Amino acid sequence: xxxxxxxxxxxxxxxxxxxxxxxxxxxxxxxxxxxxxxxxxxxxxxxxxxxxxxxxxxxxxxxxxxxxxxxxxxxxxxxxxxxxxxxxxxxxxxxxxxxxxxxxxxxxxxxxxxxxxxxxxxxxxxxxxxxxxxxxxxxxxxxxxxxxxxxxxxxxxxxxxxxxxxxxxxxxxxxxxxxxxxxxxxxxxxxxxxxxxxxxx
Amino acid sequence: xxxxxxxxxxxxxxxxxxxxxxxxxxxxxxxxxxxxxxxxxxxxxxxxxxxxxxxxxxxxxxxxxxxxxxxxxxxxxxxxxxxxxxxxxxxxxxxxxxxxxxxxxxxxxxxxxxxxxxxxxxxxxxxxxxxxxxxxxxxxxxxxxxxxxxxxxxxxxxxxxxxxxxxxxxxxxxxxxxxxxxxxxxxxxxxxxxxxxxxxx
Numbered sequence: 001x002x003x004x005x006x007x008x009x010x011x012x013x014x015x016x017x018x019x020x021x022x023x024x025x026x027x028x029x030x031x032x033x034x035x036x037x038x039x040x041x042x043x044x045x046x047x048x049x050x051x052x053x054x055x056x057x058x059x060x061x062x063x064x065x066x067x068x069x070x071x072x073x074x075x076x077x078x079x080x081x082x083x084x085x086x087x088x089x090x091x092x093x094x095x096x097x098x099x100x101x102x103x104x105x106x107x108x109x110x111x112x113x114x115x116x117x118x119x120x121x122x123x124x125x126x127x128x129x130x131x132x133x134x135x136x137x138x139x140x141x142x143x144x145x146x147x148x149x150x151x152x153x154x155x156x157x158x159x160x161x162x163x164x165x166x167x168x169x170x171x172x173x174x175x176x177x178x179x180x181x182x183x184x185x186x187x188x189x190x191x192x193x194x195x196x197x198x199x200x201x
Numbered sequence: 202x203x204x205x206x207x208x209x210x211x212x213x214x215x216x217x218x219x220x221x222x223x224x225x226x227x228x229x230x231x232x233x234x235x236x237x238x239x240x241x242x243x244x245x246x247x248x249x250x251x252x253x254x255x256x257x258x259x260x261x262x263x264x265x266x267x268x269x270x271x272x273x274x275x276x277x278x279x280x281x282x283x284x285x286x287x288x289x290x291x292x293x294x295x296x297x298x299x300x301x302x303x304x305x306x307x308x309x310x311x312x313x314x315x316x317x318x319x320x321x322x323x324x325x326x327x328x329x330x331x332x333x334x335x336x337x338x339x340x341x342x343x344x345x346x347x348x349x350x351x352x353x354x355x356x357x358x359x360x361x362x363x364x365x366x367x368x369x370x371x372x373x374x375x376x377x378x379x380x381x382x383x384x385x386x387x388x389x390x391x392x393x394x395x396x397x398x399x400x401x402x
Contacts, residue, residue, distance in 0.1 A: 003272070003273065003293065003294045003297030003298070004290070004294060005256075005265070005266035005267045005268065005271060005272065006267055007251060007252040007255050007256055007267040008252060008256070008265060008266075008267075008290075010248055010251070010252065011248050011249065011252040014244070014245050014248045014249075018230055018233060018234075019229055019230065019233050020226055020229060020230070021230075025221055027291060027294070028220055028221060029219055029220065029221070029222075030252070031265075031289075031290065031291060032219060032220050033219075033249060033252065033253060034252060034253060034256050034265060036253065038253055038254065041249055041250060041253040042250060043215070044215050044249060045246035045247070045249045045250050046246070047211050047212050047215045048212065048215075048234060048242055048245060048246045048249075049242060049243060049246050050208060050211075051208040051209060051211065051212040051231070051234065051235060052234060052235060052237065052239055052242040053239065054208050055206075055208055055209070055235050064206070064209060064232075064235060065206040065209075066206045066207055066208045066209075067206065070206060071204070071206065072204065088232075089205070089209075089232065090228060090232060092204065093204045093205060093228070096204030097204070
């Protein structure tokens with residue numbers, strides 16, 4: 001790419017390494033950045049560094065946050081006796097956006113991947129075990145909201161098996177046909193599962 | 202978006218301001234960045250700042266570059282008597298990628314926009330005028346490669362009218378049906394122009 005100068009080429013190359021950014025997008029972004037006021041570029045660069053350096057895991061739920069406790073774990077209005085187990089902070093955010101859940105979360109930061117030998121110690125599972133043993137914060141229900149993928153299901157099954165003996169209620173979010181989804185575009189596994197789990201009306 | 206911590210929210214907001222980056226992409230990018238090794242993030246941030254601060258216009262052709270002369274204007278193997286006039290550094294790169302052009306460029310950094318009163322002094326047109334008057338570097342041909350848009354055509358017409366009296370050969374890149382393009386998906390203006398400019402076989 002010697003038709004661009006070194007700096008532009010470097011910038012395009014750096015941007016192209018980011019997920020979902022191809023050559024065309026990287027070029028468009030690079031020229032946008034070059035034409036931005038200098039202070040804005042500095043601010044963007046600082047935000048990157050700042051976010052990366054200040055981020056840590058919430059000591060309660062293991063989500064990515066910048067304080068010892070994330071805003072949800074620190075909240076007094078949330079129901080701390082209901083824990084929804086999700087795979088990632090993005091999944092937590094997805095449920096928060098619904099505005100329908102007022103419990104707290106536990107973010108596994110991954111799933112078990114039996115095929116790759118990724119076990120419970122490779123994710124934030126032990127933290128969950130420890131958390132439910134805390135006598136000051138009794139847990140009433142654990143809602144398993146890992147993805148409906150092979151690994152997500154395996155993780156849900158593993159947690160169920162391990163925590164069932166504690167007597168805590170363990171539930172799994174429903175899977176089936178998405179609301180508004182057109183049947184002809186939905187994969188067979190989802191369709192079969194929706195059939196098996198059909199409910200009485 | 203209070204379900205993310207302040208740092209993550211800031212980062213997502215900053216990324217969302219970039220062109221072509223929506224909320225979903227900004228979130229994906231943000232989480233990718235947070236999970237990158239610290240040194241990589243620092244390097245990305247430095248590249249942004251470096252590119253923005255070192256970029257300037259080539260004193261010959263006005264493209265964006267980091268030296269006084271861009272690599273093409275500094276090259277001794279290029280034909281300096283043929284100048285292709287383009288709107289932007291991205292357009293220059295598009296022609297360089299073809300590998301079919303060995304002349305030099307002049308980058309207008311925009312077009313005339315008659316409807317908004319944007320005239321020849323608002324783009325790098327005067328630099329072109331000055332450039333072709335240099336007795337040490339006689340120019341044999343000017344190829345107008347502005348876009349086939351309304352403003353691009355207006356700019357090409359303006360330059361033709363102004364520079365015709367110099368006696369320099371002035372040409373315009375061909376417009377017509379793109380190679381491999383299917384007629385049914387091509388707009389009427391392109392189709393009519395392709396018809397008008399049809400060639401004998």
